[in-house]
Amino acid sequence: MSVKPRIKLDKKEAKKGDLVEVKALTSHVMETGLRKDSKGSVIPRRILNKFVCTVNGKEVFAADFEPAISANPYIQFKFKAQESGPVVLTWTDDDGSKIVGEEKITVS
Amino acid sequence: MMFTFNRRQALTISVGALAAATLGTWIGPAHAANDAQDLIKKFTGGKQPTQGKIRLDLPEIAENGNTVPMSLSVESPMTEQSHVTDVLVVADGNPRAGVATFHFSPASGVAEANTRIRLAETQNVIAVAKMNDGSYYMASKQVKVTIGGCGG
Numbered sequence: 001m002s003v004k005p006r007i008k009l010d011k012k013e014a015k016k017g018d019l020v021e022v023k024a025l026t027s028h029v030m031e032t033g034l035r036k037d038s039k040g041s042v043i044p045r046r047i048l049n050k051f052v053c054t055v056n057g058k059e060v061f062a063a064d065f066e067p068a069i070s071a072n073p074y075i076q077f078k079f080k081a082q083e084s085g086p087v088v089l090t091w092t093d094d095d096g097s098k099i100v101g102e103e104k105i106t107v108s
Numbered sequence: 109m110m111f112t113f114n115r116r117q118a119l120t121i122s123v124g125a126l127a128a129a130t131l132g133t134w135i136g137p138a139h140a141a142n143d144a145q146d147l148i149k150k151f152t153g154g155k156q157p158t159q160g161k162i163r164l165d166l167p168e169i170a171e172n173g174n175t176v177p178m179s180l181s182v183e184s185p186m187t188e189q190s191h192v193t194d195v196l197v198v199a200d201g202n203p204r205a206g207v208a209t210f211h212f213s214p215a216s217g218v219a220e221a222n223t224r225i226r227l228a229e230t231q232n233v234i235a236v237a238k239m240n241d242g243s244y245y246m247a248s249k250q251v252k253v254t255i256g257g258c259g260g
Contacts, residue, residue: 019217019218032203032226034203034204055215058215059211059213059215060213060215060216061210061211061212061213061216061221062210062211063208063209063210063211063221063223064208064209064211065208066204066206066207066208067204067206067226068199068202068204068206068207068208068225068226068227069207069208069223069224069225069226070174070175070176070223070224070225070226071174071175073223073224074222074223074224075221075222075223076221076222076223077210077216077220077221077222078216078217078218078220079215079216079217080186080214080215080216080217080218082215
């Protein structure tokens with residue numbers, strides 16, 4: 001999938017122990033599975049059901065999404081800067097495909 | 109405006125019919141058809157969560173139920189000894205109650221998350237936090253929805 005999520009860290013360089021705020025937005029229909037099309041048949045559910053953020057390979061925040069999360073899901077959270085490395089955000093679709101975005105954090 | 113008065117006070121206060129109707133749905137288990145309570149029970153393993161520790165911010169009135177900003181934070185030092193592990197968010201008036209579950213660890217530094225949610229109608233959003241010592245805390249907030257967010 002060629003969707004590119006938009007990710008923003010409030011700082012690229014942090015001191016050890018600092019809190020880093022992450023804001024991320026990705027485009028996705030987040031179809032609830034409750035709506036019907038014009039012919040009255042149910043539009044099958046298709047959402048991003050899992051979100052994980054790792055920093056240097058270690059999980060710092062995760063979330064399970066239900067259909068009650070808005071389309072083009074936005075998520076904002078914080079993590080504690082411990083070591084420099086890639087900040088990887090992964091969304092998992094109901095169909096198993098993944099949307100992945102990456103930023104870097106430098107910790108001094 | 110907070111609905112903190114009890115039923116007797118509510119009856120004595122001469123509120124309008126609309127307010128009374130809103131309150132009625134809030135006090136009674138009018139949303140029993142929804143699986144919110146079951147989800148909470150499953151999450152806590154039957155334990156009754158204590159009120160408090162959670163700050164749950166949602167608008168009083170949401171004009172568009174399709175994207176209602178929700179901000180949540182749980183008071184905790186977030187150390188190895190004492191931290192929040194999971195936070196369950198449910199909405200008691202949606203066709204399905206589940207909204208999201210957030211997973212935190214000491215590496216999170218702080219138990220905070222913001223997202224945007226769908227609300228089908230005026231209802232309560234309830235957050236339940238699980239601590240690493242096995243205790244549970246909860247908070248809820250009523251949101252009035254002008255245009256529902258789950259319609260076809």
